[in-house]
Amino acid sequence: MSDKSKDETFLARWLSGELSAEEQAAFEAREDAELLRKIAEASAELDVPKRNRKAGWAAIQEQTTGAKQTARIRRMPRWWTYAAAAVVVLLAGWFLLRPPTNEWTTVTTPMAQKVVHDLPDGSEVWLNAGSEMRYRAATFLDDRTLELKGEGYFDVERGSSFEVQTTNGNVRVLGTTFTVFSRDEQLEVRCYTGRVGVDYAGDEAEEVLEAGDVVTVLDQQLSRSKLEDSVEIPEWTRGNSRFRDANFSEVIAELERQYDLQISYPPALDTISGYNGGFPHRDLETALRVVFSYVGHEYKVDGTKVEVFQPSE
Numbered sequence: 001m002s003d004k005s006k007d008e009t010f011l012a013r014w015l016s017g018e019l020s021a022e023e024q025a026a027f028e029a030r031e032d033a034e035l036l037r038k039i040a041e042a043s044a045e046l047d048v049p050k051r052n053r054k055a056g057w058a059a060i061q062e063q064t065t066g067a068k069q070t071a072r073i074r075r076m077p078r079w080w081t082y083a084a085a086a087v088v089v090l091l092a093g094w095f096l097l098r099p100p101t102n103e104w105t106t107v108t109t110p111m112a113q114k115v116v117h118d119l120p121d122g123s124e125v126w127l128n129a130g131s132e133m134r135y136r137a138a139t140f141l142d143d144r145t146l147e148l149k150g151e152g153y154f155d156v157e158r159g160s161s162f163e164v165q166t167t168n169g170n171v172r173v174l175g176t177t178f179t180v181f182s183r184d185e186q187l188e189v190r191c192y193t194g195r196v197g198v199d200y201a202g203d204e205a206e207e208v209l210e211a212g213d214v215v216t217v218l219d220q221q222l223s224r225s226k227l228e229d230s231v232e233i234p235e236w237t238r239g240n241s242r243f244r245d246a247n248f249s250e251v252i253a254e255l256e257r258q259y260d261l262q263i264s265y266p267p268a269l270d271t272i273s274g275y276n277g278g279f280p281h282r283d284l285e286t287a288l289r290v291v292f293s294y295v296g297h298e299y300k301v302d303g304t305k306v307e308v309f310q311p312s313e
Contacts, residue, residue, distance in 0.1 A: 106134040109150070111260035114237075119146075123162065126153040126237050130257040151181045153234050169200030169217060178209075179234050183253075187217040190227060190234065239281045248272035251279075251291055259284050265308035269295060 013019055014027055027033055109115045109127045117125045117133070120140045127133060131150025136143070144162040156162045158175030166182035176194025181187065189198050191209040198207045200217045207215055207222065214225045228244075235242040241254050249270045252263055258281045272295060279287035284301075292299050292308055299308045 102136050102138045104134045105137045106132065108132045111257055119144075121159060122157045124155040126234075128152065128236050128257070129260075148180055148182060150183060151179065151236075153177070153179045153237055169198060172197045172199075172206075176211075177233070185219060188214065190214045192227070192232060235278065236281070240278055241281065242278035243275050245273070246275045248275050248295065251275055251277075255279065255287060255291060259287065259304075261304050261306050263306045263308060265297070266310060269297070269308070 013023075019027060107115060107117050107125075107127060109129055109131050111130050113129055115127045117127065119125060119135070120137055121144060123144075125133060128151040131148070131152060133146055133148050133152060135146035140146075142160075144160055145165065146163075147165045149166070152164075154162075154164065154173075155177045156173055156175050160174075162173050162175075164171040164180050166180065166187060168182045168185065168187035171178070171180050171189055173194060173196050176196060177192040178194075178196050179188075179190045179192075181189075187198075187200055189196060189209060191211055191213050193211050195211075196209040196213075198209065198215050198217075199205075200207075200220075200222070209215055212227045214227060216223050216225070241251075241258060243251055243254075247270075252265065252269070255261060256263055258279075275294065277290065277294060279290050281287075288299050288301070288306065296310070297308050298311050299306055
């Protein structure tokens with residue numbers, strides 16, 4: 001038996017509602033039936049301008065006035081007209097359904113994971129756990145701008161200006177390696193090579209960092225420091241978290257991100273500052289022991305929940 005969904009007029013007759021019951025069943029059996037239906041629905045919303053027949057005929061007469069025209073009239077078969085109409089409608093619907101070429105590309109890292117992502121210009125980004133980055137891929141080569149939530153390490157190819165936008169401030173470079181940390185109300189930028197410009201809300205001037213410089217903005221207050229002499233890339237890209245003069249609450253928050261934990265602890269630990277140390281990302285027992293032995297506390301693990309408590313005398 002012939003396939004009734006393959007002849008030239010099939011789609012045109014389907015669009016005009018002229019299929020027989022048998023042909024309609026054949027259409028429903030097609031793998032692309034749902035797609036064709038969506039295209040047809042989108043095409044129906046097209047606002048096609050009405051043709052002015054009188055104006056068109058007048059234009060033709062004006063072009064042919066005074067010339068003897070000999071024309072051979074050839075009538076096209078009815079199926080050809082149907083098929084042409086179907087092609088026009090389906091193509092219009094296809095363009096309506098296509099995703100926009102300038103849509104956002106979003107890269108997200110879940111808890112306890114890291115992602116290395118190559119940008120369209122060849123620059124490389126490492127995203128730390130619990131972070132998100134987005135950019136417009138179609139225009140990125142002309143406008144190297146992206147948005148960041150969380151923490152990322154950037155190895156930027158030289159070229160036009162490259163900008164990282166965060167809710168706490170923006171970072172601009174031409175070609176360098178640096179990290180941007182933006183969580184809650186804190187922004188921290190570390191420059192490993194090249195130069196970096198940082199601006200943040202409340203500051204009219206751009207803060208310029210040379211290689212080895214660190215800028216931290218907390219509650220609209222800026223402070224500067226230096227990287228350790230031996231540091232070439234952030235420790236978290238190597239599987240370790242490292243802290244210097246940090247609030248203990250920051251350490252606990254990073255533990256939660258790197259191991260996807262929920263940690264309950266005495267509020268007094270939030271008041272501890274000046275923490276110097278770190279923990280590995282691939283050994284939970286070692287990480288917990290190193291961190292909480294620093295404050296003389298013990299802990300109990302139950303799945304992804306950790307309870308921290310002060311030992312009884």
